[in-house]
Amino acid sequence: MAAYKSVLISGASSGIGHALAVALAEPGVTLHLGGRDAARLAAVAVSCRAKGATVAERLADVRDAAAMADWAGQAGRLDLVIANAGAGAGIPDGTAEQAWQVRDLFAVNLDGAMNLMLPAYDAMRAQAPGPDGVRGRIAAVASLAAFLPTPGAPTYCAAKAALDAWTVATATPARAQGVILTSVCPGYIRTPMTAANRFPMPGLMDADRAAAIILRGIAAGRVRVAFPWWVAAAARFGGLLPPRLSGRILSRAPGKAGLPEHR
Numbered sequence: 001m002a003a004y005k006s007v008l009i010s011g012a013s014s015g016i017g018h019a020l021a022v023a024l025a026e027p028g029v030t031l032h033l034g035g036r037d038a039a040r041l042a043a044v045a046v047s048c049r050a051k052g053a054t055v056a057e058r059l060a061d062v063r064d065a066a067a068m069a070d071w072a073g074q075a076g077r078l079d080l081v082i083a084n085a086g087a088g089a090g091i092p093d094g095t096a097e098q099a100w101q102v103r104d105l106f107a108v109n110l111d112g113a114m115n116l117m118l119p120a121y122d123a124m125r126a127q128a129p130g131p132d133g134v135r136g137r138i139a140a141v142a143s144l145a146a147f148l149p150t151p152g153a154p155t156y157c158a159a160k161a162a163l164d165a166w167t168v169a170t171a172t173p174a175r176a177q178g179v180i181l182t183s184v185c186p187g188y189i190r191t192p193m194t195a196a197n198r199f200p201m202p203g204l205m206d207a208d209r210a211a212a213i214i215l216r217g218i219a220a221g222r223v224r225v226a227f228p229w230w231v232a233a234a235a236r237f238g239g240l241l242p243p244r245l246s247g248r249i250l251s252r253a254p255g256k257a258g259l260p261e262h263r
């Protein structure tokens with residue numbers, strides 16, 4: 001029997017979201033899948049229906065708070081919500097010309113996730129608990145970038161750090177109300193987001209494998225799922241160095257690739 005009967009995933013049209021949707025697809029499961037690219041989202045929906053799932057597609061931008069609240073509110077009972085949509089463009093500094101990009105990356109990676117998680121949290125607290133006492137689960141896809149501020153991707157790191165911190169801090173009071181929160185912090189995953197990177201990516205992993213690790217962590221009720229463990233450990237260690245030293249070391253590394261199509 002399916003672990004979750006009703007699941008909502010943002011950013012399901014590509015990469016990790018696509019892999020999560022397909023991994024969760026089975027008879028008896030309804031998947032609410034979100035994205036902006038209609039053709040890619042439809043292709044994911046076809047794969048999920050082929051595995052027996054019922055699929056409802058939602059074309060919406062996570063920066064649109066009203067659309068996210070409407071989506072979470074209209075979906076009916078939700079066992080699992082995964083705020084996965086994100087954009088990874090690198091921004092070398094915060095000059096005036098780049099101010100809009102800085103704000104936009106926060107809008108997608110931080111506000112965009114909160115636009116979905118907050119209404120989902122509200123709705124889940126009002127749901128009846130299941131036999132295990134759990135009313136629902138919410139996962140935020142942050143990143144190992146949350147652990148280590150990197151000069152090549154300052155806004156991405158900051159947005160993911162804030163998302164991780166909010167999720168971890170809220171997990172304890174949420175659990176007392178029957179809602180399980182999980183912050184997901186992946187390392188490098190092979191998706192269109194990393195395809196443009198022209199530098200070595202330690203621990204690079206396929207999206208299907210990442211999806212399996214994420215879903216195991218969510219099912220186990222983990223507050224944070226950070227993987228691969230050795231990349232997470234290295235990021236944590238780097239974060240403990242004096243910032244001037246880590247900044248000097250990391251500024252030699254190339255920045256995160258820009259992805260104009262995701263803006």
Ligand SMILES: NC(=O)c1ccc[n+]([C@@H]2O[C@H](COP(=O)([O-])OP(=O)(O)OC[C@H]3O[C@@H](n4cnc5c(N)ncnc54)[C@H](OP(=O)(O)O)[C@@H]3O)[C@@H](O)[C@H]2O)c1
Pocket residue numbers: 010011012013014015016017034035036037038040041060061062063084085086087088108112141142143144185186187188189190191192193194262
């Ligand atoms: N790949 C990695 O190495 C890695 C590592 C750590 C964390 N992450 C995080 O994992 C998540 C998924 O990334 P990915 O690697 O799977 O990237 P991806 O293949 O580029 O997919 C990104 C997804 O987010 C959606 N999205 C982007 N901006 C959006 C917006 N404004 N409104 C609605 N949807 C939007 C995209 O939908 P459309 O294309 O349809 O607009 C797409 O479905 C992101 O939060 C990312 O930061 C990735």
